[in-house]
Amino acid sequence: MAEQTPPVPKVLAFDVFGTVVDWHTTIAREVESLVPGIDGDAFALQWRQGYAPAMAATMASGTFRVLDDLHMDILRTIAPPLSESQLSELNRAWHRLDPWPEAVAALNRLKSRFVITPLSNGGIGLLTYMAKRAGLPWDLILCAEVFGAYKPDHRTYQGVARVLGVKPEEVMMVAAHEKDLDAAQDAGLQTAYIERVHEFGAKRTKDVSPSPRHPLHFRDLAALADYFGC
Amino acid sequence: MAEQTPPVPKVLAFDVFGTVVDWHTTIAREVESLVPGIDGDAFALQWRQGYAPAMAATMASGTFRVLDDLHMDILRTIAPPLSESQLSELNRAWHRLDPWPEAVAALNRLKSRFVITPLSNGGIGLLTYMAKRAGLPWDLILCAEVFGAYKPDHRTYQGVARVLGVKPEEVMMVAAHEKDLDAAQDAGLQTAYIERVHEFGAKRTKDVSPSPRHPLHFRDLAALADYFGC
Structure with missing residues (x-):
């Protein structure tokens, strides 16, 4: 047939x-402008690698959270040397x-x-x-x-x-x-x-x-x- | 203060x-083009008048239905002399x-x-x-x-x-x-x-x-x- x-x-x-x-170029550039000497390439990859597991855990929990919140959770585990307001600003790099x-x-x-x-x-x-x-x-x-x-x-x-x-x-x-x-x-x-x-x-x-x-x-x-x- | x-x-x-x-001008014009001699002005007002009660009934039922479906229900109560496909087409006048x-x-x-x-x-x-x-x-x-x-x-x-x-x-x-x-x-x-x-x-x-x-x-x-x- x-x-x-x-x-x-x-x-x-x-x-x-x-x-x-x-996403890779923008995230690398933004973190490098905030944290002198950081390896933006490795940082961007690490942040992105947390994404799939965070979504899977959210779906498994039977709830729903917006990606901004998952991004912030992952960012805190990477823990770049930044203030709370800088972390929030960096998290919004995904909007830019x-x-x-x-x-x-x-x-x-x-x-x-x-x-x-x-x-x-x-x-x-x-x-x-x-x-x-x-x-x-x-x-x-x-x-x-x-x-x-x-x-x-x-x-x-x-x-x-x-x-x-x-x-x-x-x-x-x-x-x-x-x-x-x-x-x-x-x-x-x-x-x-x-x-x-x-x-x-x-x-x-x-x-x-x-x-x-x-x-x-x-x-x-x-x-x-x-x-x-x- | x-x-x-x-x-x-x-x-x-x-x-x-x-x-x-x-909405009034468009709905009146569309129904007048489909039903010769109909009073498009009165028809548009009648269709729109069914809107608030239909929404209230939907909300009271604890469910949610899209407005296209409520519009069609109201249209059937007005019952202009049209075929099923013409009714569907007229219902989409709200998209236009x-x-x-x-x-x-x-x-x-x-x-x-x-x-x-x-x-x-x-x-x-x-x-x-x-x-x-x-x-x-x-x-x-x-x-x-x-x-x-x-x-x-x-x-x-x-x-x-x-x-x-x-x-x-x-x-x-x-x-x-x-x-x-x-x-x-x-x-x-x-x-x-x-x-x-x-x-x-x-x-x-x-x-x-x-x-x-x-x-x-x-x-x-x-x-x-x-x-x-x-």
Whole structure:
């Protein structure tokens, strides 16, 4: 039996950290400006490494906390030599992440044809302030906080379709992370992979080999816009 | 004791139906194009009149339903002579409401200085499609569906402050309806009243006399932007 061609999507849902914005560069730069002599590269990696376990623990507890609070918990375990107010200021660096160079122009092109929304584990406030500063032209802000669950919980992916009144297969998840796309596909969404070779810093190269599960595979968001002819 | 001057707000939250968009004109026009000879003016008023009781019944039941579903229930009680697909199409007229003439330009001015969000009883999808069609430049979409309660429930007003990480008094509710502003003020928000003399149609004039509870009182959203020097 021939596979059915999926419908043209109506909604594009974007992972944000790594896919749309460059968390590593911004976090490294901000901590280096606050703590002279610190290794910003290692610090950024360490902070980010605490993220998945903190989310898993939160979901296992049956409660929901916004990512800002998890970020602060992790930051306290790293314990850089900073005052309370400096810690708070540094924690808000996640609201100030710089977009990848082509991201804003590409999102504006895609917005002309699709509803574009983040689907991030960041909170509503974090994503709003980030978008306002960086010029990310989202049509709306959807995220873990709206659905009361973190990705890869299916409530997040299917929630996008539900609140926008479309079928799951009319939503395309766009991400630089295969696990995110795997879960989105299991939840019924279409998927597109974005290469971000230097997500973890200029010193290291991420394996961005194409996966058979996600044949739509693009160098960046501009290439995704080219694909759709936007 | 002298009253304290309220802080400059960081967030402006807008009522939508009547305040930002002209529901009466759009609904009357759409039903007149579908049902020859119908009195669109009376039809629009009748549909809108069912709204408050439907929300009250929903809240009393302890559940939450999106406004699209309540609109459809009310539409079926009015029972215009239309097929099922025409009823669905007419129900989506609430996604296609035209903005008041000055609204888009004024919101763009206000967006340069404040976070701007709807705070409407419309659903996430309704408000997203409306904004995309009309060019309403919201920073994010907040509404009853996000908070699981309709205005004037305080969870909606206080929810805006909570998800954006600000104090209630740093949010200003902007609405053409005193009851909405009364509840927002009771919940700790600042308030601004917008005159919409012809909210209920060109044939009738709404009483827009200033209320002592809401001294910030403007002819339209351009006057609000003027007030803030945007």
